[in-house]
Amino acid sequence: MNIKPLFDRVVVESVQSEEKTKSGFILPSSAQEKPQTARVVAVGPGGVVDGKDVTMEVKIGDVVLYAKYSGSEFKVDGKEFTILRQSDILAIVE
Amino acid sequence: MNIKPLFDRVVVESVQSEEKTKSGFILPSSAQEKPQTARVVAVGPGGVVDGKDVTMEVKIGDVVLYAKYSGSEFKVDGKEFTILRQSDILAIVE
Amino acid sequence: MNIKPLFDRVVVESVQSEEKTKSGFILPSSAQEKPQTARVVAVGPGGVVDGKDVTMEVKIGDVVLYAKYSGSEFKVDGKEFTILRQSDILAIVE
Amino acid sequence: MNIKPLFDRVVVESVQSEEKTKSGFILPSSAQEKPQTARVVAVGPGGVVDGKDVTMEVKIGDVVLYAKYSGSEFKVDGKEFTILRQSDILAIVE
Amino acid sequence: MNIKPLFDRVVVESVQSEEKTKSGFILPSSAQEKPQTARVVAVGPGGVVDGKDVTMEVKIGDVVLYAKYSGSEFKVDGKEFTILRQSDILAIVE
Amino acid sequence: MNIKPLFDRVVVESVQSEEKTKSGFILPSSAQEKPQTARVVAVGPGGVVDGKDVTMEVKIGDVVLYAKYSGSEFKVDGKEFTILRQSDILAIVE
Amino acid sequence: MNIKPLFDRVVVESVQSEEKTKSGFILPSSAQEKPQTARVVAVGPGGVVDGKDVTMEVKIGDVVLYAKYSGSEFKVDGKEFTILRQSDILAIVE
Incomplete structure (x- = not known):
């Protein structure tokens, strides 16, 4: 996918709930109000956001x-x- | 169209949902809460917005x-x- | 009209929807949630607004x-x- | 009236809707959501308001x-x- | 009363609506949404409030x-x- | 009790409404919207709170x-x- | 668990309400609006959060x-x- 997030935005790809992270982390997909795990696929450049300097701490491949309900969902292919x-x-899950 | 956005504003033109971007990006037009793709047709000069310096990162022709539901819609011709x-x-879609 | 807006305020006069701007810009008068076009008739001096320095970018005669639903309406004569x-x-429409 | 507004506050006295300003400005008294005209009768000293320096731009006698629905009403005599x-x-009306 | 307001707080004592100030100022006690007059009985030291330096402008004995509905009411004796x-x-009423 | 409030937080212990302060201050325990009196039992270190430096003005033993309805209640023993x-x-009541 | 909180975030593990802290602190598990006790299991690095420098004051093992209803809950194993x-x-409970 060729998408370049602006500023402090990050694109993440849904991690299947069957998929275990190295730490054995599992989130039931039916858990409505629970945090979601996802894999980072694109990271914005950071920079000045609302007049404040933002450094990007996540990188492509991180499971986060x-x-x-934060963010906006979209579909590609x-x-x-x-x-x-x-x-x-x-958090970053390792 | 001869419209000059003020400050950090950007005018975009709806991209038909049939139209594919280079990355094969498609958004069903019926997807109500999904982000929209559009082509930038005019870009403000940036400058001080709410007392904070804003640099414009998008340019005319970008698909974004x-x-x-953000922004205001209007029609010309x-x-x-x-x-x-x-x-x-x-994000900018390439 | 002899009205002096304070600070960053601007007085605009409704542009009839029948009236075309140079760019052929028309807004149906029935469009409830659409942006409005209007001609600037008075411009405040700018200056410090909420502790931030504001420079006026519009001038009398601009169609904007x-x-x-932003601003307050009033009638004179x-x-x-x-x-x-x-x-x-x-935006400024030219 | 001997009332000293604090900080950036201003006391205004209702202008009768029958009364014309020099510019022929009239506001029907029944106009519920319209701006009001009033004559300034007392002006605070300005100074630091919410941590920001405020200079008073209106003076006693100005019609504004x-x-x-902004401000608080009270009666004296x-x-x-x-x-x-x-x-x-x-705005100041002249 | 031995009460020391913190920061920018001020304790005021209800002024009877029968009581006239020097300027003949009267507020009917039944006026629900009108400003209230009261006599200052204790004044905080001012200082840094929400990160902003506040100087106290009112003093004990002022009628204000x-x-x-701003503030909190309490009873002593x-x-x-x-x-x-x-x-x-x-405002301060004199 | 061995509880260390963080930052600008303060732990207070309910003062019985039968208990008079030195100034004869009494608050009926049924007064729902009235301020509460309480004795300070633990005080945080102050420091930078929301990016602003906070100095603690109350100390253990103060009746405040x-x-x-501000704060959170909890029970110990x-x-x-x-x-x-x-x-x-x-305010501090003395 | 191998989870790295970002910025000023902290991961805590529910403390059983049967479990007493050193100070004899007990919170009935049915108390809906009461503060919760929990043991810190991971602490973010702090740093610039919303443009303000945050120093972490809690450490792994602290009972807090x-x-x-603040924060987000999730399950691991x-x-x-x-x-x-x-x-x-x-507060930190000792």
């Missing part, structure tokens, strides 16, 4: 935890993606 | 992804346009 | 696009005027 | 336009007054 | 006008008091 | 007045405590 | 009190965790 602000990402 | 703040633009 | 903050103005 | 922040004043 | 931020005080 | 931000404290 | 901002933590 983010609050469900049948795959579901979400575009988030980095500040919506809670 | 923006959150539906039957074509639909939307005027957005640059910060409402999520 | 602004989000409907039967003509309808609207008083806006400059930041409510989306 | 302000958004209805049967006359109605309103106390506003200067930022609620839209 | 404040917007009803049957008398009613209100504790306000100085910024809730509209 | 705070707006009801049957006693009721409330944890507040210092900015929720209106 | 936080306002219920059947254990329940919550991810919070440090500013949602009210």
